Amino acid sequence: MQTAHQSAPDKRDRGGAAQPLLIVENLRKHFPVRGGLLNRQIATVQAVDDVSFSVRKGETLGIVGESGCGKSTTARLLMNLIKPDAGTTIFDGDGVGEAGGITVTALRRQMQMVFQDSYSSLNPRLTMVESIAYAPRMHGLPAREATRRAESLLAQVGLNPAQFGRRYPHELSGGQRQRVNIARALALEPRLVIFDEAVSALDKSVEAQVLNLLNELKARLNLTYLFISHDLNVVEYISDRVLVMYLGRVVETGPATEIYSRPRHPYTRALLASKPTLDPDRRTTVLPLTGDPPNPINPPSGCRFRTRCAYAQPRCAEIVPPLAAPLDTLAGAEPEHLVACIVPEAQAAAEIVHAA
Amino acid sequence: MSDITTANIAALGQIAPAQANQGYWTAVWRRLRRDPVTIIVTLILLAIILISVFAPLVTSYDPYAGSVLRRLKPIGTPGHWLGTDETGRDLWTRLAYGGRLSLLAGVAPVIVALIIGGMLGITAGFMGGIVGTLIMRTMDVFYAFPSILLAIAICGLLGNGLTNSLIALAVVFIPPMVRISETVTTQARHLDFVEAARASGTTTSQIIRHHVLSNVLGPILVYATSLISISIILSAGLSFLGLGVAPPQPEWGLMLNSLRQAIYVQPYVAALPGLMIFITSMCFNLVSDGFRSAMDVRLNK
Amino acid sequence: MLIFAGRRLLQAIPILFGVTLVIFGLVHIAPGNPIDMLMPPEASPEIIAQMKAAYGFDKPLHIQYLRWLGRAMTGDFGLSVFNSAAVFGQLVTALGNTLVLALLAALLGFSLGIGLGLVAALHHGRWLDKLLSAIATAGVSLPHYWTAIVLVLFFAVFRDWLPAQGMGDDALPLYQRLEYLVLPVITLSLIPMGVIGRMVRATVLDILNQDFIGALTAKGLTRGPVLRHVVKNAAPPVLALMGLQFGYLLGGSILIETVYNWPGTGNLLNLAIFRRDIPVLQATILVLATFFVLLNLLVDIAQAAIDPRIRR
Numbered sequence: 009m010q011t012a013h014q015s016a017p018d019k020r021d022r023g024g025a026a027q028p029l030l031i032v033e034n035l036r037k038h039f040p041v042r043g044g045l046l047n048r049q050i051a052t053v054q055a056v057d058d059v060s061f062s063v064r065k066g067e068t069l070g071i072v073g074e075s076g077c078g079k080s081t082t083a084r085l086l087m088n089l090i091k092p093d094a095g096t097t098i099f100d101g102d103g104v105g106e107a108g109g110i111t112v113t114a115l116r117r118q119m120q121m122v123f124q125d126s127y128s129s130l131n132p133r134l135t136m137v138e139s140i141a142y143a144p145r146m147h148g149l150p151a152r153e154a155t156r157r158a159e160s161l162l163a164q165v166g167l168n169p170a171q172f173g174r175r176y177p178h179e180l181s182g183g184q185r186q187r188v189n190i191a192r193a194l195a196l197e198p199r200l201v202i203f204d205e206a207v208s209a210l211d212k213s214v215e216a217q218v219l220n221l222l223n224e225l226k227a228r229l230n231l232t233y234l235f236i237s238h239d240l241n242v243v244e245y246i247s248d249r250v251l252v253m254y255l256g257r258v259v260e261t262g263p264a265t266e267i268y269s270r271p272r273h274p275y276t277r278a279l280l281a282s283k284p285t286l287d288p289d290r291r292t293t294v295l296p297l298t299g300d301p302p303n304p305i306n307p308p309s310g311c312r313f314r315t316r317c318a319y320a321q322p323r324c325a326e327i328v329p330p331l332a333a334p335l336d337t338l339a340g341a342e343p344e345h346l347v348a349c350i351v352p353e354a355q356a357a358a359e360i361v362h363a364a
Numbered sequence: 365m366s367d368i369t370t371a372n373i374a375a376l377g378q379i380a381p382a383q384a385n386q387g388y389w390t391a392v393w394r395r396l397r398r399d400p401v402t403i404i405v406t407l408i409l410l411a412i413i414l415i416s417v418f419a420p421l422v423t424s425y426d427p428y429a430g431s432v433l434r435r436l437k438p439i440g441t442p443g444h445w446l447g448t449d450e451t452g453r454d455l456w457t458r459l460a461y462g463g464r465l466s467l468l469a470g471v472a473p474v475i476v477a478l479i480i481g482g483m484l485g486i487t488a489g490f491m492g493g494i495v496g497t498l499i500m501r502t503m504d505v506f507y508a509f510p511s512i513l514l515a516i517a518i519c520g521l522l523g524n525g526l527t528n529s530l531i532a533l534a535v536v537f538i539p540p541m542v543r544i545s546e547t548v549t550t551q552a553r554h555l556d557f558v559e560a561a562r563a564s565g566t567t568t569s570q571i572i573r574h575h576v577l578s579n580v581l582g583p584i585l586v587y588a589t590s591l592i593s594i595s596i597i598l599s600a601g602l603s604f605l606g607l608g609v610a611p612p613q614p615e616w617g618l619m620l621n622s623l624r625q626a627i628y629v630q631p632y633v634a635a636l637p638g639l640m641i642f643i644t645s646m647c648f649n650l651v652s653d654g655f656r657s658a659m660d661v662r663l664n665k
Numbered sequence: 666m667l668i669f670a671g672r673r674l675l676q677a678i679p680i681l682f683g684v685t686l687v688i689f690g691l692v693h694i695a696p697g698n699p700i701d702m703l704m705p706p707e708a709s710p711e712i713i714a715q716m717k718a719a720y721g722f723d724k725p726l727h728i729q730y731l732r733w734l735g736r737a738m739t740g741d742f743g744l745s746v747f748n749s750a751a752v753f754g755q756l757v758t759a760l761g762n763t764l765v766l767a768l769l770a771a772l773l774g775f776s777l778g779i780g781l782g783l784v785a786a787l788h789h790g791r792w793l794d795k796l797l798s799a800i801a802t803a804g805v806s807l808p809h810y811w812t813a814i815v816l817v818l819f820f821a822v823f824r825d826w827l828p829a830q831g832m833g834d835d836a837l838p839l840y841q842r843l844e845y846l847v848l849p850v851i852t853l854s855l856i857p858m859g860v861i862g863r864m865v866r867a868t869v870l871d872i873l874n875q876d877f878i879g880a881l882t883a884k885g886l887t888r889g890p891v892l893r894h895v896v897k898n899a900a901p902p903v904l905a906l907m908g909l910q911f912g913y914l915l916g917g918s919i920l921i922e923t924v925y926n927w928p929g930t931g932n933l934l935n936l937a938i939f940r941r942d943i944p945v946l947q948a949t950i951l952v953l954a955t956f957f958v959l960l961n962l963l964v965d966i967a968q969a970a971i972d973p974r975i976r977r
Contacts, residue, residue: 087563116565129556133578143564505683508958510916520938597808638811646806
């Protein structure tokens with residue numbers, strides 16, 4: 009049934025296949041913390057600090073990290089729901105909000121977002137069809153056509169429009185609502201969809217169905233995904249490449265298979281070690297992470313992970329480790345695999361030791 | 365994505381185009397119908413309103429014409445089933461006509477406060493920042509006066525009369541109205557669906573009209589109805605003090621005041637206007653409670 | 666905690682400043698110069714001018730405001746236009762009388778309301794709940810000036826049990842003077858009883874429905890300890906409402922004081938309005954509003970002391 013979008017290049021494509029769809033450079037957002045007698049600003053939360061990455065056309069980039077690491081803030085910054093303090097965003101070669109570039113309004117037609125809370129992201133006073141048809145109508149599509157598009161989208165996300173179209177949010181299950189949210193995000197025919205913990209609140213069985221739906225939609229509609237989650241298994245399943253964040257900074261990035269089989273950053277390793285598994289042969293012996301991340305109001309100097317790192321050295325406190333190729337070029341090193349760590353031993357203990 | 369499930373779309377032809385808010389209000393109506401107290405109270409209230417509006421039809425007496433010969437007759441007097449007041453006017457007639465001013469003086473300030481306070485509060489809640497702070501801090505100043513005190517002060521200084529009593533009460537009710545509207549709007553503004561609408565390029569005015577208002581108006585209206593009861597008590601109270609409607613106009617608070625001296629002669633007759641204030645105010649309270657529980661679809665689950 | 670208290674204190678200052686502006690503004694929006702209203706029509710222009718100068722009404726508005734504000738801060742509210750007595754003295758006596766009334770009414774109303782709300786919530790849905798809820802709603806709906814009249818009717822007219830008016834002679838023994846308090850206090854306490862009762866019921870029901878109460882019950886805690894958790898969680902919002910209500914009692918006593926002829930601030934204010942005694946009027950409102958602001962400040966701090974989440 010799908011023909012139009014399947015393989016033909018998108019008419020909106022400007023830079024060609026080699027041009028990354030999204031390039032983010034030095035994105036930064038610090039939130040002020042007020043207090044004291046006069047309610048002055050007394051500190052800042054460095055929610056996102058100098059984050060750079062790119063998303064290629066047609067790929068899924070996963071972002072993982074513990075809660076509070078700046079994943080969701082990054083998503084909101086990209087959608088311009090909050091204003092970044094610094095940094096540039098380039099969408100398909102056009103600078104966002106720059107002269108001669110692409111405006112925020114135009115960007116929002118090509119980039120959409122699915123939120124975590126399936127209930128609160130739907131207006132309780134609108135039916136499913138109305139919610140999905142809303143944005144296209146606001147962009148000038150006639151009511152009848154917007155409704156038709158909404159119904160077609162409902163069918164595409166696996167909900168019978170005749171059955172669900174006129175229901176209200178409280179009449180649907182969480183999984184069904186999240187399908188509607190996906191349909192809503194697709195209503196403007198975006199090229200990039202950001203999923204901010206979009207499946208985290210769902211039951212495991214429903215989650216799997218929704219993930220499969222996402223893969224299916226991506227192939228059918230030629231989409232690019234930015235997938236944010238704290239769930240390592242989900243990110244591994246869906247992502248082509250992975251970005252690991254810790255306290256507002258990127259600590260490691262690379263192809264998903266590389267990151268999961270040969271993590272280089274001690275944090276990534278610890279994170280993977282704490283990943284739950286049902287396979288008794290894969291139980292790990294690596295020490296899992298203990299304790300909470302440090303307070304983001306006063307993050308540690310230098311490498312922010314050093315306070316929880318077994319390999320930390322005095323110089324870790326002095327230099328902010330740059331995101332670079334691993335220090336030891338192990339055999340078959342992947343050029344795209346970058347890690348923000350300056351201690352060779354920390355990176356060398358690369359293999360996860362499994363209890364046999 | 366246009367060519368999928370042609371069959372489905374054909375089937376959809378039978379479904380009428382969806383109507384906004386229908387589901388929510390039908391649900392509210394269904395719950396209201398199952399609440400006998402609210403229904404009975406609403407009927408009583410309707411009766412009071414109808415009797416006041418059509419006062420000339422329920423009595424043949426002139427509300428202003430008294431007679432020295434028929435002063436302070438007790439309840440049950442032939443021709444005057446609720447007795448007469450201190451100048452011999454038929455009390456039933458006075459009460460029926462009095463409802464007009466009492467209801468007007470009680471309801472109108474709330475409507476004025478709803479419009480002005482609602483607008484200010486929604487603006488403050490949605491815009492936040494300096495504008496929001498400015499509005500809310502100004503309201504804090506008015507909040508510093510106990511409500512009756514503020515109403516009495518305004519009325520006392522502007523002079524008595526219906527308009528001034530209306531102004532005074534509106535000023536009293538605007539700050540709480542602003543506060544409630546600001547709170548619910550701030551809550552609604554941070555819900556994901558508002559963010560989602562913003563993310564799909566919806567303009568601010570569209571977001572306010574389509575997403576914020578529809579979710580915020582319910583709680584604001586319920587709060588406003590809960591103020592009517594207090595407003596009726598206060599407006600009649602102002603008249604009772606001689607700060608509201610001027611004699612010889614029929615108004616319950618004023619009637620209560622002028623009959624006060626007759627309490628030793630005809631205690632039951634003298635208490636009647638106050639009873640009317642009490643019943644009306646109680647009815648408004650119960651109706652408001654009924655609506656509140658019927659409309660209790662909370663913003664966040 | 667100290668920082669929170671300090672910050673709230675600082676926030677109260679602009680509010681109080683605003684209050685003085687509003688009061689002063691109101692008086693001067695009102696039609697008619699206070700002196701013109703008082704002087705007999707045959708008074709010569711010279712005498713009127715003299716009087717205006719004596720009371721400072723001849724100066725420009727902002728000067729009048731600053732002078733009034735400056736003196737008010739030292740407790741000097743000038744002289745009554747009506748009887749040339751110092752406003753301060755009259756106000757202190759009246760405020761004392763009103764406070765006695767309001768404090769007793771608050772004590773009675775709050776305790777009745779809390780008890781009523783708690784019992785209703787714990788019997789949720791049963792007939793006792795419905796009865797108590799109806800009583801509370803009636804309390805909220807009562808026009809208290811009418812309640813006053815009805816109570817006088819029953820206890821002073823039909824039965825000569827209690828005095829109907831005034832506060833008794835200073836020479837009377839204490840228990841007899843207390844009799845004068847009974848009716849006004851009961852009348853005044855019905856509203857806070859209703860308001861607090863409804864609020865306590867709703868808050869307690871809300872808390873009882875929360876997960877952690879279920880967890881406590883599941884842990885096998887008996888009713889007593891569970892109730893202690895409920896009270897701890899219900900206290901801050903109820904406390905806030907009590908603060909507001911006490912303020913309303915101070916202001917709302919004007920109607921009651923008129924019916925019972927109780928010589929408090931309400932009575933003073935009422936007289937001042939009808940005599941257009943501007944200095945008395947301004948001072949009374951200012952003192953009551955200041956009292957109300959400080960009271961809410963105390964309540965905020967008390968709330969923060971109970972519930973750390975409020976200290977933002």
